[in-house]
Structure formats: C-alpha cells, structure tokens
Amino acid sequence: MPIRLWCALALLLLAQAVSAEDIPDSVLKAGDASITIQYSSKVSDDFRKLVEGWVRDAADAVITVYRKYPVERVTIEVRVANGGRVGGGMTFDGRLIKVRVGSETTREAFCSDWVMTHEMFHLGFPDTDRTANWIGEGLSTYMEPLARARAGQLSAEEVWGSMIDGFPKGLPAAGDEGLDHTPTWGRTYWGGALFWLLADVEIRRQTNGRKSLDDALRAIVAEGGTGSSHWPEAKIFRRADAAIGKPILEKLDERLGAHPEKTDLAALWQQLGVSQNGRAILFNDSAPWAGIRRALTHG
Numbered sequence: 001m002p003i004r005l006w007c008a009l010a011l012l013l014l015a016q017a018v019s020a021e022d023i024p025d026s027v028l029k030a031g032d033a034s035i036t037i038q039y040s041s042k043v044s045d046d047f048r049k050l051v052e053g054w055v056r057d058a059a060d061a062v063i064t065v066y067r068k069y070p071v072e073r074v075t076i077e078v079r080v081a082n083g084g085r086v087g088g089g090m091t092f093d094g095r096l097i098k099v100r101v102g103s104e105t106t107r108e109a110f111c112s113d114w115v116m117t118h119e120m121f122h123l124g125f126p127d128t129d130r131t132a133n134w135i136g137e138g139l140s141t142y143m144e145p146l147a148r149a150r151a152g153q154l155s156a157e158e159v160w161g162s163m164i165d166g167f168p169k170g171l172p173a174a175g176d177e178g179l180d181h182t183p184t185w186g187r188t189y190w191g192g193a194l195f196w197l198l199a200d201v202e203i204r205r206q207t208n209g210r211k212s213l214d215d216a217l218r219a220i221v222a223e224g225g226t227g228s229s230h231w232p233e234a235k236i237f238r239r240a241d242a243a244i245g246k247p248i249l250e251k252l253d254e255r256l257g258a259h260p261e262k263t264d265l266a267a268l269w270q271q272l273g274v275s276q277n278g279r280a281i282l283f284n285d286s287a288p289w290a291g292i293r294r295a296l297t298h299g
C-alpha cells in the first residue's frame with residue numbers, strides 16, 4: 001500500500017477513535033440506581049431522547065414489581081444499526097445490556113418494544129444452570145407484559161391477547177420431556193412463562209391475594225440474587241417459597257421441571273375469565289379467579 005494511503009487510513013482510524021470518545025453517554029436515574037447508555041456511533045438529539053424515553057419506560061415497568069430498580073447500576077450498550085426497529089438484546093452478568101437499535105426507530109416502535117423490559121428483568125434474577133435456562137427466560141417473558149401494563153404502557157387486552165397467543169407454544173410436544181430436559185425455544189420462553197403464571201396464580205390463591213410472585217422476586221433480589229450471581233434452581237425455588245411461606249414453587253417445579261405436564265389452557269382462561277373472540281379479548285368478571293386476573297395487570 002502506498003505511504004499516502006497508509007496515512008489516510010491512519011487518519012481515518014484516528015478520527016473514528018476520537019469520535020467514539022466524543023459521543024457522550026446518556027445517564028439516567030431510576031430511584032437510587034444509575035443507568036448509563038452508551039452509543040456505538042454519533043446519534044441525533046431526537047434519537048437520543050427517544051432511546052432515553054424507551055429505557056426510562058422499561059425501568060418504570062420493572063420498578064412496579066421490585067419497588068426499586070433491581071441493581072445499583074447498569075450500562076446499556078446501544079449498537080446503532082440501519083433500519084427502524086429494535087433488534088435483539090442480551091444481558092451480561094447483571095451489569096450490562098447490549099441491544100441493537102435502528103437509527104430510524106420511531107417513538108411508536110419504541111413504545112411497542114418488549115426487548116428492553118425483558119432484558120431488565122434478567123438484571124434482577126440469578127443466573128442458573130444451563131438446563132434451567134427456562135427459569136430466567138420464562139420469568140422475563142412472563143413479567144415483561146404485566147409490568148408494562150402496571151406502568152400504564154400496555155392495556156390488559158394486549159397482555160392477555162399475547163398470553164393466549166403465546167402459551168400454546170410452551171406446551172410439551174410429542175416426545176418432549178419436562179422443562180429441565182427440553183431446551184427448545186417454545187419450552188424455554190413460553191413453557192417457562194407458563195410455569196411462572198401458574199406459580200403466581202397459585203400463590204395468590206393460597207394466600208387469598210396477600211402475597212404474589214412479586215414478593216418472591218423481591219426476596220430473591222434482597223438476598224443478592226441478581227444477574228451477577230449464580231444460583232442453582234433449587235435455591236431459587238426454596239428462597240421464593242420461604243418468602244411466600246408455602247412450598248408452592250418447589251412443588252410446581254417437581255411437576256413441570258421433571259415431567260411433560262400438559263396444562264389445560266382452556267380451563268385456565270375460563271377460571272381467570274378471559275377469552276378471545278376473533279381479535280377481541282373479552283373479560284368475564286364473575287369468573288372464579290377474575291380478581292387474580294385483574295390484580296396481575298394492575299399490581
């Protein structure tokens with residue numbers, strides 16, 4: 001390569017290095033917690049404001065469950081990409097969320113996104129054994145729409161519409177084993193989410209609404225069970241049950257973790273008083289568990 005080209009290349013690399021350092025972070029407060037957003041390339045003020053609003057909404061949603069932000073600080077690396085949508089996200093060690101975001105993403109697209117809230121729930125829950133991935137992924141899948149509804153970001157109809165649509169994907173197919181031994185996408189995310197719905201309903205039933213899954217999750221975080229920690233499956237359920245005062249999670253895990261139990265979803269929806277007619281979601285307030293259904297989306 002001619003020397004002049006080398007110089008041009010060196011200058012270009014230098015310019016990039018300088019500009020990366022020039023991109024200011026966004027720093028948000030969520031209660032006592034600090035959220036730092038880093039951008040992979042220069043962004044407009046409008047885009048920066050949209051990203052900040054999106055992250056703040058997700059933090060508000062998570063706080064409806066934990067009553068505070070579940071970790072003291074987190075860094076969110078926004079990889080700015082082409083296009084107008086939020087791409088995949090990933091959480092690392094309870095301190096870092098990486099996410100791809102299209103530079104043309106609109107306010108509406110940010111408002112309908114679930115990725116950021118899903119990832120933030122990973123911050124407040126221990127890492128588990130590989131065979132138990134369904135526990136954490138299921139929890140994020142289950143809590144994300146409920147938390148957004150509680151924060152006024154989703155309607156109850158949207159929440160139950162997504163659940164009626166999603167949960168059949170989590171049921172065991174022919175040849176599947178329990179959740180611990182069938183790490184497919186459907187069983188991991190939706191099968192795991194169904195586990196947590198069944199747990200939450202059972203906790204609320206057995207305590208006459210005095211306790212909920214929220215109490216168990218807060219107890220786990222209070223004991224250091226954030227994404228920076230590694231807890232075996234048994235410890236998570238034992239700690240959750242201790243917070244509730246009943247062995248609900250351990251018993252449910254014995255059933256669904258080890259065996260391909262097929263939940264009767266039609267019966268569950270009927271008990272909760274929710275049904276689908278075409279695209280419309282209908283609620284029956286005289287159903288036996290209608291109070292539980294309402295509490296799930298209202299906190």
Ligand SMILES: [Zn+2]
Nearest residue numbers: 118122137140
């Ligand atoms: Zn996840």
